[in-house]
Amino acid sequence: MNKVPLTVKGAEKLRAELDELKSVVRPRIIAAIAVARAHGDLKENAEYHAAKEQQSFAEGRIAEIESKLSNAQIIDITQVDANGKVVFGATVEIEEIESERKVIYQIVGEDEANIKESRISIGSPIARALIGKEVEDVVTVRAPAGNVDYEIISIQYI
Template identity: 80%
Template sequence: MIKVPLTVAGANKLRAELDELKSVVRPRIIQAISTAREHGDLKENAEYHAAREQQSFAEGRIAEIESKLSNAHIIDVTKTDANGKVVFGATVEIEAVDSGKVVIYQIVGEDEASIKEGRISVGSPIARALIGKRVEDSVIVKAPGGDVEYEIISIQYI
């Protein structure tokens, strides 16, 4: 089984969602099914069918999260000997050489990536270019609109 990298924060977020699904959502759905059954004929009972659909979705999500956690290689960047290099979990501030635009990204696993929140997948072109580099290094990222050159301004391991 291939281990998938996951940050400590990402693992904690998945565990919190799993706990919510198991301790809050699942009992609520079971109660809704029980209540709907009391209304009689299940063939034409829309409440019952809706509750069963919710149950199916919740159980699927529980299985998905449990699978992700069991296949995760949880990496704590604060305990990594990065030696001043960009590594998985690091937060990197970069500047586009042409435009001077500065952006900050944290390099995370695919399941955690969210460009809106400044988290990019370790498999993305930018992250692949940054891994192993140091402050003041320049990297060239092959983008759909052409190559973009970035300079690394700072690296944080938080």
């Protein structure tokens, strides 16, 4: 299986969620199942069925996170020699040439992407256009409404 890129922060976030699921959520669900079992007939016990459903969801999420972490290639952007180029993990300020609107994005892995936090996936059209470019380069991004040109204003490796 191919390695999936993940930032150090993204890996830490996944590990924290995994720890929370294993040490807090799982024991809480087990306790809820025990309490529901004590109420008797399991066929018509809504509490029991709800707890089992929660358990199924939690165990599925644990397996998913463990799989993601085992297939991750964790990249520490502060240790990468990028030579002034846009690389995975870089934070890039770009300006749309036509509207002069500036935006800042960090290029991250698929699982870390969150546009509200200005983190875009390495597989997104903007990120693919930016990778390997330098400050003052102009890139063209294919968008549903047509091509959009951006100029790279700055690149940070934090």
